Amino acid sequence: MTQQILAYAALDSKSPLVPFKFEQRKARADDVIIDIEYCGVCHSDLHQARNDWGGSQYPIVPGHEVVGRVKSIGSAVTKFKVGDLVGIGCMVDSCRTCSACHEGLEQYCEQGNTGTYNSLDRHDKSVTYGGYSQTIICSEAFVLKVPENLDTQAVAPLLCAGITTWSPLRHWKVGPQSKVAVVGLGGLGHMAIKLAHALGAEVTLFTRSASKEADAKVLGANHIVLSTDEKQMKAARNQFDLIIDTVPYDHDLKPYIPTLALSGTLVLVGYLGQISANSVPMIMGRKSIAGSLIGGIQETQELLNFCGEHNIVSDVEMIDMQNINDAYERMLKSDVKYRFVIDLKSLKDE
Known part of the structure; x- marks a missing residue:
C-alpha cells in the first residue's frame, strides 16, 4: 500500500520550491522507513533544482543529508529496529556486484549508484525522492547508524x-x-x-x-x-x-x-x-x-563513529522548510556558517 508523503519540490528549473505530495513506493522486505527530523541543504540540491548540471527530472524533492528515526522495518531487516536514530547520505542503492561495490566504494559503482533523489529505483524504476519530506524509504544496506550522543540537528551535513x-x-x-x-x-x-x-x-x-x-x-x-x-x-x-x-x-x-x-x-x-x-x-x-567523490557506506559509518567518539558535528544554521528558497539565495552568496539544516517539524499541511 502506497502512502501520500508531504514534501517540498522543484517543479521546474525556474520556479521556487513549493509544497508537494507524492506516492511513496511500496516497501520491500529489506527496507527501512524513516521519519525525517532534519535534512541538510547542500549546494548540489540547488544545482539539481535549477538543472545547472543538466539531467534534472521534475518534480525533484531534494535532500541527501537526512537524519531521523526508524518508523518501520521490512521482514528481512536485521540491522535496525523501530526508534533507532539513523541517517541516509547521497546514495540509496548501487549494483552491489561490481568491483567498486565489493570494495565498499559504492559511490563509484560501475553501473552508477542510485541517488537519494532525482534517480530511478533499480527494482521498480520509480523516482527517488529526497529528504525535504516527512519520510524516506531505503534498503537497510544504505542506512547508517547515528551516535545518540551527538547534537542531532548538526549531524545531517556529516552525511555529505x-x-x-x-x-x-x-x-x-x-x-x-x-x-x-x-x-x-x-x-x-x-x-x-x-x-x-x-x-x-x-x-x-x-x-x-x-x-x-x-x-x-x-x-x-x-x-x-x-x-x-x-x-x-x-x-x-x-x-x-x-x-x-x-x-x-x-x-x-x-x-x-x-x-x-x-x-x-x-x-x-x-x-x-x-x-x-x-x-x-x-x-x-x-x-x-x-x-574524490563522497564515500562508501562502510567509510561513512566509520566517519559517524569517529565523530561520535570526538564529538564532532557541523556548524549549522537551522531553518524552517518554508524558508528554503531564501536559504538557496543566501547560499549563492556564501551567507551561511557553514551549512543550512531544515527542521522537518516545520513541514505541515498548509
Whole structure:
C-alpha cells in the first residue's frame, strides 16, 4: 500500500520550491522507513533544482543529508529496529556486484549508484525522492547508524560535507605526522579542518580573505595562508602532504601545486569541470592532482563513529522548510556558517 508523503519540490528549473505530495513506493522486505527530523541543504540540491548540471527530472524533492528515526522495518531487516536514530547520505542503492561495490566504494559503482533523489529505483524504476519530506524509504544496506550522543540537528551535513572530506583524509592516510591544507572555508572546508585536526594533522587554511583567520583557528586550523599574497605562498612551498580543495567553481590550481611536499596530492572535492595545471612542478616533485567523490557506506559509518567518539558535528544554521528558497539565495552568496539544516517539524499541511 502506497502512502501520500508531504514534501517540498522543484517543479521546474525556474520556479521556487513549493509544497508537494507524492506516492511513496511500496516497501520491500529489506527496507527501512524513516521519519525525517532534519535534512541538510547542500549546494548540489540547488544545482539539481535549477538543472545547472543538466539531467534534472521534475518534480525533484531534494535532500541527501537526512537524519531521523526508524518508523518501520521490512521482514528481512536485521540491522535496525523501530526508534533507532539513523541517517541516509547521497546514495540509496548501487549494483552491489561490481568491483567498486565489493570494495565498499559504492559511490563509484560501475553501473552508477542510485541517488537519494532525482534517480530511478533499480527494482521498480520509480523516482527517488529526497529528504525535504516527512519520510524516506531505503534498503537497510544504505542506512547508517547515528551516535545518540551527538547534537542531532548538526549531524545531517556529516552525511555529505563530512564524508566528502573524510574519504580523502582516510585514503591518503592522514595522521599525526601529516601536513594538510584546505582551500576554501565553507560547508566542505570547515568539515575538512575539523576532521584533519581531530586526526592529529597540522592544518593550514588557504583563503583569499584575512577575515576568516579567527574562524579557521576556532575550527582547528594551525595556520592561515592568504592565497593572494605572493610572499606567503612562496613561504608555503614544499609543505603539504595533502591539499583538500573545496572550491565549487572554476579557479586556478597552479599556485597551489608548488606548496605540495614531495609526492603530495591536491584532491578536488568541490569543483566539477575542466582544469588546467603546469606539469613542471608536478614532474619535478612527483606531485598529483586527484579527485574524490563522497564515500562508501562502510567509510561513512566509520566517519559517524569517529565523530561520535570526538564529538564532532557541523556548524549549522537551522531553518524552517518554508524558508528554503531564501536559504538557496543566501547560499549563492556564501551567507551561511557553514551549512543550512531544515527542521522537518516545520513541514505541515498548509
